[in-house]
Amino acid sequence: MRVSNLSFRYRRRAPWVLSNVDLAFARGDVTEIVGRNGAGKSTLLRLLAGLLRPLDGTISERPDVVGYAPERFPSGQPFTMAGYLRHMARVRRADPREVEAWAERLGMSHLLGHRLPDLSMGSAHKVGLAQALLGDPGLLVLDEPFAGLDATTRAELPLIIAEVAERGGLVIVSDHQGELRGFPGLRRIEVGETTAREVAPEVAAAEPDAPPRTAPEEAVTILEVVVAVSRARELADRLRGEGHTVRMSDAEVAE
Ligand SMILES: Nc1ncnc2c1ncn2[C@@H]1O[C@H](COP(=O)(O)OP(=O)(O)OP(=O)(O)O)[C@@H](O)[C@H]1O
Secondary structure, three states: OEEEEEEEOOOOOOOOOEEEEEEEOOOOOEEEEEOOOOOOHHHHHHHHHOOOOOOEEEEEOOOOOEEEEOOOOOOOOOOEHHHHHHHHHHHOOOOOHHHHHHHHHOOOHHHOOOEHHHOOHHHHHHHHHHHHHOOOOOEEEEEOOOOOOOHHHHHHHHHHHHHHHHOOOEEEEEOOOOOOOOOOOOEEEEEEOOEEEEEOHHHHHOOOOOOOOOOOOOOOOOOOOOOOHHHHHHHHHHHHHOOOOOOOOHHHHHO
């Protein structure tokens, strides 16, 4: 998929969000979109998914089946989870059995009969992910997919992303929480000042505000920390913020 000379703003005379952007994606690429709040990450993702049209420039060779999961799934719709996902499966010409399969994999089979407006935010977010995954997308666009997910699903999502990429799909993700850091071959595109450009992973590690990370050549060790379940998430976020790789044991799922 190729983005050529793309420019976009929401209204005439509004400031440009993106201007003269050129990007190229190959089959199997997994790309992280980073940038400050308001930089234009969601806008770029919606343009890539085809939900917004560039005012100038083109996006060519977009795969036929596009899955897009928004940052906030609009759950105020008068359907049950099963009804909504079955409808989306028909729209996307997916095998209807995928509905149960994704519900199971995302840990929400027990909620299939629940109405969308009654779901918790985390469960609604998973419905947004599930509908995007239906029908074997050739382009999967995920806007902050890790936000609000339980630990089990957070651990599962990189595996799902890897499977889509292995089948030749393009995966493009904004990931504020850095959950995909360390993902093999991850590309990184930084959005800001109306541009979007690829940055090398090494450069990306040295963000201006981030504390120094471990130098690649430095030896590493594994430090096991026992912490109350109620504090685990906060501590993990803090350690990740300092650039460490953090994995949580299953006990955290109990929160
Ligand atoms: N529907 C809209 N109508 C008008 N302006 C919008 C709309 N959506 C976003 N914007 C503006 O476009 C700019 C980029 O917003 P966008 O949501 O793409 O940023 P972002 O990088 O995803 O931010 P965040 O990290 O806070 O999610 C912002 O100035 C925002 O106010």
